[in-house]
Amino acid sequence: MRYVSTRGNAPVLDFEGATLAGLAADGGLYVPEAWPTLSREQIADLAGLSYAETAVRVMLPFVGDSLSEDELRDLCERAYGTRFAHAAVTPLVQLDHRHWLLELFHGPTLAFKDVALQLLGLLFERFLTGRSEHVTVIGATSGDTGSAAIDALAGRTGVDIFMLHPHGRVSDVQRRQMTTVLAPNVHNIAIDGSFDDAQALVKAMFNAPDFAGRFHLSAVNSINWARLMAQVVYYFYTAVRLGAPERPVAFSVPTGNFGDVFAGYVAQRMGLPVAKLVVATNVNDILHRALSAGDYSTGTVTATDTPSMDIQVSSNFERLLHDLGGRDGAALALQMQGFETSRAMQLSGAHRDGAAALFTSARIDAGGMMGAMRWACERTGELIDPHTAIGLAAARELDIAPEVPVVTLATAHPAKFPDAVERATGHRPALPARVGDLFEREERCDRLPATFEAVTGYIAERAVARA
Numbered sequence: 184m185r186y187v188s189t190r191g192n193a194p195v196l197d198f199e200g201a202t203l204a205g206l207a208a209d210g211g212l213y214v215p216e217a218w219p220t221l222s223r224e225q226i227a228d229l230a231g232l233s234y235a236e237t238a239v240r241v242m243l244p245f246v247g248d249s250l251s252e253d254e255l256r257d258l259c260e261r262a263y264g265t266r267f268a269h270a271a272v273t274p275l276v277q278l279d280h281r282h283w284l285l286e287l288f289h290g291p292t293l294a295f296k297d298v299a300l301q302l303l304g305l306l307f308e309r310f311l312t313g314r315s316e317h318v319t320v321i322g323a324t325s326g327d328t329g330s331a332a333i334d335a336l337a338g339r340t341g342v343d344i345f346m347l348h349p350h351g352r353v354s355d356v357q358r359r360q361m362t363t364v365l366a367p368n369v370h371n372i373a374i375d376g377s378f379d380d381a382q383a384l385v386k387a388m389f390n391a392p393d394f395a396g397r398f399h400l401s402a403v404n405s406i407n408w409a410r411l412m413a414q415v416v417y418y419f420y421t422a423v424r425l426g427a428p429e430r431p432v433a434f435s436v437p438t439g440n441f442g443d444v445f446a447g448y449v450a451q452r453m454g455l456p457v458a459k460l461v462v463a464t465n466v467n468d469i470l471h472r473a474l475s476a477g478d479y480s481t482g483t484v485t486a487t488d489t490p491s492m493d494i495q496v497s498s499n500f501e502r503l504l505h506d507l508g509g510r511d512g513a514a515l516a517l518q519m520q521g522f523e524t525s526r527a528m529q530l531s532g533a534h535r536d537g538a539a540a541l542f543t544s545a546r547i548d549a550g551g552m553m554g555a556m557r558w559a560c561e562r563t564g565e566l567i568d569p570h571t572a573i574g575l576a577a578a579r580e581l582d583i584a585p586e587v588p589v590v591t592l593a594t595a596h597p598a599k600f601p602d603a604v605e606r607a608t609g610h611r612p613a614l615p616a617r618v619g620d621l622f623e624r625e626e627r628c629d630r631l632p633a634t635f636e637a638v639t640g641y642i643a644e645r646a647v648a649r650a
């Protein structure tokens with residue numbers, strides 16, 4: 184399997200190369216040269232398999248020669264073993280005759296990011312073993328990627344991780360899950376800016392030849408292809424439990440950086456019968472505007488009770504545009520340069536029609552979100568987190584054929600956002616015992632202005648330069 188940049192002007196890499204590179208050198212994102220497919224029989228054969236074995240079958244076509252099947256199986260068994268608090272790893276909960284929740288928060292940091300990052304940590308370890316080179320991972324987080332990546336990489340040799348989060352715009356639980364990890368290779372930076380500022384700084388560092396050349400940079404955000412590959416697995420695992428390949432299934436995905444829902448798109452391209460993918464946004468609704476009206480233009484980020492989705496520039500949308508535009512890297516490079524200058528892009532009619540075949544979208548405001556939390560609580564006794572509530576509200580308001588089961592991705596544990604859950608339902612969710620002493624632990628974090636000079640200066644003082 185070979186990986187090409189969405190902008191068509193970066194070295195073509197194998198899976199190992201794409202995983203360690205993170206972002207492509209031309210500013211684009213790595214994607215497989217062609218989507219592999221699983222036949223109906225192969226999909227039917229997934230029924231009854233463990234999560235780890237499903238992961239092997241779904242991801243094997245993507246790893247090419249970088250790992251043998253046995254090596255991949257070993258990594259999946261380690262990633263999806265005791266670090267998840269549920270034997271099914273990603274269990275399904277039925278809400279009513281057609282609505283389901285896919286609980287993705289049973290990993291160590293209580294959000295869906297663990298599903299991919301527990302594997303990515305092991306992939307880094309596997310690919311770096313025997314190399315003398317030190318890797319500097321840089322990441323941007325609105326709360327969940329940061330904690331999951333830090334958990335996966337803390338204490339590993341050969342890697343330092345520098346994680347940027349927007350100061351004051353993540354929940355206390357999210358912040359503490361990052362800042363109380365005191366391993367010497369973990370560096371937390373709170374920037375005076377938004378998640379978008381943090382993400383732009385990370386991309387600028389990859390695109391600065393002097394800086395990127397001095398340190399071996401790598402990425403843990405969903406700009407790294409391996410992140411998305413690991414997320415494709417739970418779409419297969421879930422749909423098969425609900426009757427695929429005989430029965431199509433719809434998924435509603437609370438969306439920010441367009442990574443999780445793009446993984447659903449990949450599953451569909453691989454042959455999974457996906458009836459619809461619902462892109463559910465909060466009031467930071469650039470993706471809803473893009474899909475419903477072709478208007479992909481940024482505004483000011485509004486702080487909400489769903490801070491992990493307070494995002495304007497959705498990195499992975501570029502991967503979808505690449506496919507919608509017939510994989511013309513040069514044309515997409517021009518389009519993205521235009522967007523980076525004007526902060527706005529109009530989708531063509533053909534792009535919109537192409538997207539509409541699979542995607543639909545909804546913008547859910549605070550009232551809709553709180554209503555969904557109350558509905559789930561009253562109906563089933565389930566407390567759901569505010570991000571999940573955005574997905575559930577969208578799933579319930581959209582017109583999807585009645586015979587199709589609709590699965591909302593429950594992306595975080597409600598205890599990560601206890602204040603919003605309590606306001607909506609009157610119940611305060613308790614932190615699971617595995618993170619119980621979080622509020623007694625010492626914190627370590629530095630605060631910096633959101634400037635390239637400040638952040639690169641900070642990293643350069645602490646990271647290991649190439650020999």
Ligand SMILES: Cc1ncc(COP(=O)(O)O)c(C=O)c1O
Nearest residue numbers: 327438439440441442443491594
């Ligand atoms: C809890 C939660 N839900 C939803 C999202 C949105 O996911 P994505 O950025 O992959 O669209 C995020 C952040 O990524 C998140 O942390």
Ligand SMILES: N[C@@H](CCOP(=O)(O)O)C(=O)O
Nearest residue numbers: 324325326327328404405491
């Ligand atoms: N909500 C995210 C934002 C970054 O998303 P990623 O999937 O690209 O890593 C977070 O929790 O940090």
